Amino acid sequence: MPREEYVLVCISCGESYPREEVVYRCRRCGDLLEARISPGGVFRLDTLIGRVHSMWRYRELLPSFFNRIVSLGEGYTTLVKADKLAKVVGVREFYVKLEGLNPTGSFKDRGMSVGVSMACMIGAKSVVCASTGNTSASLAAYAARAGLECQVYIPEGKIAWGKLFQARMFGAKIYQVAGSFDDALKRVMARGGEDAYILNSVNPWRIEGQKTAAFELWEQMGGKTDYVVALPVGNSGNIAAYWKGFKELQEHGLINDTPRLVGVQAEGASPIAEMLTRGLESLPDWPNPETIATAIRIGRPINWKKGVRAIRDSGGTAVKARDEEILDALRLLATTEGIATEPAGATPIAGVKKLVEEGWLGRDEKVICIATGNMLKDTNEALVSWNKPQKGD
Amino acid sequence: MPREEYVLVCISCGESYPREEVVYRCRRCGDLLEARISPGGVFRLDTLIGRVHSMWRYRELLPSFFNRIVSLGEGYTTLVKADKLAKVVGVREFYVKLEGLNPTGSFKDRGMSVGVSMACMIGAKSVVCASTGNTSASLAAYAARAGLECQVYIPEGKIAWGKLFQARMFGAKIYQVAGSFDDALKRVMARGGEDAYILNSVNPWRIEGQKTAAFELWEQMGGKTDYVVALPVGNSGNIAAYWKGFKELQEHGLINDTPRLVGVQAEGASPIAEMLTRGLESLPDWPNPETIATAIRIGRPINWKKGVRAIRDSGGTAVKARDEEILDALRLLATTEGIATEPAGATPIAGVKKLVEEGWLGRDEKVICIATGNMLKDTNEALVSWNKPQKGD
Numbered sequence: 003m004p005r006e007e008y009v010l011v012c013i014s015c016g017e018s019y020p021r022e023e024v025v026y027r028c029r030r031c032g033d034l035l036e037a038r039i040s041p042g043g044v045f046r047l048d049t050l051i052g053r054v055h056s057m058w059r060y061r062e063l064l065p066s067f068f069n070r071i072v073s074l075g076e077g078y079t080t081l082v083k084a085d086k087l088a089k090v091v092g093v094r095e096f097y098v099k100l101e102g103l104n105p106t107g108s109f110k111d112r113g114m115s116v117g118v119s120m121a122c123m124i125g126a127k128s129v130v131c132a133s134t135g136n137t138s139a140s141l142a143a144y145a146a147r148a149g150l151e152c153q154v155y156i157p158e159g160k161i162a163w164g165k166l167f168q169a170r171m172f173g174a175k176i177y178q179v180a181g182s183f184d185d186a187l188k189r190v191m192a193r194g195g196e197d198a199y200i201l202n203s204v205n206p207w208r209i210e211g212q213k214t215a216a217f218e219l220w221e222q223m224g225g226k227t228d229y230v231v232a233l234p235v236g237n238s239g240n241i242a243a244y245w246k247g248f249k250e251l252q253e254h255g256l257i258n259d260t261p262r263l264v265g266v267q268a269e270g271a272s273p274i275a276e277m278l279t280r281g282l283e284s285l286p287d288w289p290n291p292e293t294i295a296t297a298i299r300i301g302r303p304i305n306w307k308k309g310v311r312a313i314r315d316s317g318g319t320a321v322k323a324r325d326e327e328i329l330d331a332l333r334l335l336a337t338t339e340g341i342a343t344e345p346a347g348a349t350p351i352a353g354v355k356k357l358v359e360e361g362w363l364g365r366d367e368k369v370i371c372i373a374t375g376n377m378l379k380d381t382n383e384a385l386v387s388w389n390k391p392q393k394g395d
Numbered sequence: 396m397p398r399e400e401y402v403l404v405c406i407s408c409g410e411s412y413p414r415e416e417v418v419y420r421c422r423r424c425g426d427l428l429e430a431r432i433s434p435g436g437v438f439r440l441d442t443l444i445g446r447v448h449s450m451w452r453y454r455e456l457l458p459s460f461f462n463r464i465v466s467l468g469e470g471y472t473t474l475v476k477a478d479k480l481a482k483v484v485g486v487r488e489f490y491v492k493l494e495g496l497n498p499t500g501s502f503k504d505r506g507m508s509v510g511v512s513m514a515c516m517i518g519a520k521s522v523v524c525a526s527t528g529n530t531s532a533s534l535a536a537y538a539a540r541a542g543l544e545c546q547v548y549i550p551e552g553k554i555a556w557g558k559l560f561q562a563r564m565f566g567a568k569i570y571q572v573a574g575s576f577d578d579a580l581k582r583v584m585a586r587g588g589e590d591a592y593i594l595n596s597v598n599p600w601r602i603e604g605q606k607t608a609a610f611e612l613w614e615q616m617g618g619k620t621d622y623v624v625a626l627p628v629g630n631s632g633n634i635a636a637y638w639k640g641f642k643e644l645q646e647h648g649l650i651n652d653t654p655r656l657v658g659v660q661a662e663g664a665s666p667i668a669e670m671l672t673r674g675l676e677s678l679p680d681w682p683n684p685e686t687i688a689t690a691i692r693i694g695r696p697i698n699w700k701k702g703v704r705a706i707r708d709s710g711g712t713a714v715k716a717r718d719e720e721i722l723d724a725l726r727l728l729a730t731t732e733g734i735a736t737e738p739a740g741a742t743p744i745a746g747v748k749k750l751v752e753e754g755w756l757g758r759d760e761k762v763i764c765i766a767t768g769n770m771l772k773d774t775n776e777a778l779v780s781w782n783k784p785q786k787g788d
Contacts, residue, residue: 103497147732158787166784171729171779186787340538341536389567391563392568392571394573394579
């Protein structure tokens with residue numbers, strides 16, 4: 003089978019760049035780049051049987067040109083059917099994908115496996131990112147696995163303890179920046195990665211890894227696409243990745259229709275939901291993002307164009323969830339199904355509840371919610387204050 | 396294919412009990428019970444291809460008589476090859492099994508899936524356990540999934556924050572008992588489970604779930620058994636479960652030889668290592684267990700007879716690791732391979748290093764270490780104090 007071919011293409015002006023060129027934004031128009039693949043062949047449901055139980059089982063639609071694949075067994079996460087939750091929410095079938103069971107506890111590992119493999123391919127000695135926590139935890143782990151130096155920039159006092167703990171454990175150099183994630187990202191981009199390969203979601207290779215979650219849903223649902231997928235939206239790289247995955251399945255004739263993608267944002271950090279619900283042409287300013295869901299506490303989503311395209315083209319929608327609604331969803335999921343996630347991972351459930359109440363989602367729908375991160379990353383007392391231990395009798 | 400038959404048998408006097416009888420210890424001699432299976436058939440490497448990616452893929456050697464299987468997709472966890480670690484430790488091949496990627500972040504989920512399914516089978520309305528943390532987190536989740544009430548007894552101030560957090564999130568009734576785990580367990584056993592089904596490791600059904608990890612190693616290593624398996628030992632139910640799994644593979648002709656099992660205990664809670672290294676006939680008293688590895692901070696292992704048998708019969712050994720050695724192993728694993736685990740999960744690596752230095756393990760050996768729990772369960776500052784964040788430049 004011929005090997006796949008990759009090229010980097012600007013999503014606005016179409017300018018293209020060789021796959022191994024270190025370029026984060028189009029040099030002509032400054033917009034985002036996308037990795038475009040011309041596969042030498044493609045998998046089928048039956049050819050996947052017996053393959054490795056990680057996202058690399060979808061090798062035909064992943065880079066095969068790396069001199070080494072940096073992997074910790076990421077992807078191929080559990081999809082749990084939640085019948086009690088379906089009844090409570092009021093839809094026919096309800097599923098939760100446990101992305102918190104990735105090696106470092108979030109979906110970011112998918113992108114970092116590809117991104118850090120690319121860093122090795124181009125001979126980088128150091129990698130860098132700005133992060134709300136999950137990205138730095140993941141990058142730090144994959145950099146350690148690859149033997150690369152890792153620098154992470156985090157908003158001071160604004161990320162969950164467990165995530166900071168992870169980056170420290172994996173030996174990353176951690177810099178705390180006064181301000182928000184957006185300020186930390188500006189710091190990283192300003193340095194232009196002259197001394198380190200930048201692995202923020204502006205890096206198109208991470209989306210190549212994250213798109214495999216769409217392949218998994220397709221495989222785990224028996225090749226069907228008759229469901230709605232709801233995801234938390236922060237930087238909006240992940241919802242764009244799911245859309246890219248489903249579009250590739252469609253391009254290669256593996257599916258006819260694509261699922262609708264629902265993007266759920268925390269009310270205090272919801273520029274994309276604001277843009278779509280108010281029908282704005284561009285992203286509104288959002289200077290001070292605030293929400294208990296730290297993983298999506300982002301005011302200026304770097305991938306907003308890709309995210310908006312994913313929601314619009316899939317016939318989906320965007321919705322906001324208040325912090326109380328997110329906490330209620332978190333408790334509901336934990337106490338009815340025994341499944342827990344970090345606050346951001348419960349936002350899709352809060353959003354789906356709203357869409358059912360509003361009638362956008364019918365009683366007959368199948369819904370898949372993506373629990374993006376492990377509950378243990380954010381053990382904020384506020385999340386469990388409703389259930390206090392008692393003295394032993 | 397005929398269905399499998401199960402019976403409960405006393406490990407000392409051989410007295411047997413019907414599989415669904417609620418009995419925790421032999422009524423004749425008071426010793427531990429074991430679930431004995433006469434399978435209607437058995438799997439082979441090739442018949443496993445394409446089966447569910449959870450421990451239930453090994454259905455021929457698991458209970459099939461349940462009216463409902465309470466599952467969150469537990470088991471079938473990643474086995475990571477760690478070449479850099481192999482060099483550092485000085486063995487030919489080194490593997491780490493990521494049991495922290497189970498639904499609630501520890502190997503306990505395997506046992507609870509079977510144990511809580513049994514609770515449903517006998518019509519229990521409530522389940523109870525004493526716990527150092529992982530057991531209560533797991534039981535609370537599976538009880539929620541099954542719709543059962545859950546009570547957990549924990550030693551006050553002696554369990555990792557993340558684990559207490561989990562039990563609270565899943566809605567368990569939590570009772571803090573003054574004293575150690577052993578005191579909490581006495582409390583539970585004294586009540587004799589009159590109002591709740593007891594799911595401590597005295598319950599033989601949990602071991603039926605945990606034994607599947609041995610089946611996985613066999614499958615993931617391509618049917619081979621030419622390696623040493625090193626595990627942390629607290630209550631010693633898990634090492635007994637691995638041994639039961641390997642013995643069943645042997646009884647059914649799937650393997651000739653079994654791996655040697657190495658039990659690693661924290662020095663401050665090492666009655667089994669003490670007994671074996673000093674050649675004692677029974678377990679020495681250990682009134683005040685102390686170690687940073689809270690998951691194995693146990694002075695009187697309830698399954699010590701099964702654990703000692705597993706180590707002796709497999710031709711393995713027991714070894715102690717000091718807290719500093721456990722912390723060094725934790726950092727080594729994280730910074731060389733990008734893999735993190737709770738302190739107890741790193742004790743096998745500390746133990747293996749010692750056994751290589753002592754010459755018990757040769758340079759030519761293949762070693763598999765079981766990282767029993769997720770690092771995020773125990774984010775004790777002491778574990779990462781060696782790497783402090785800096786001010787952003």
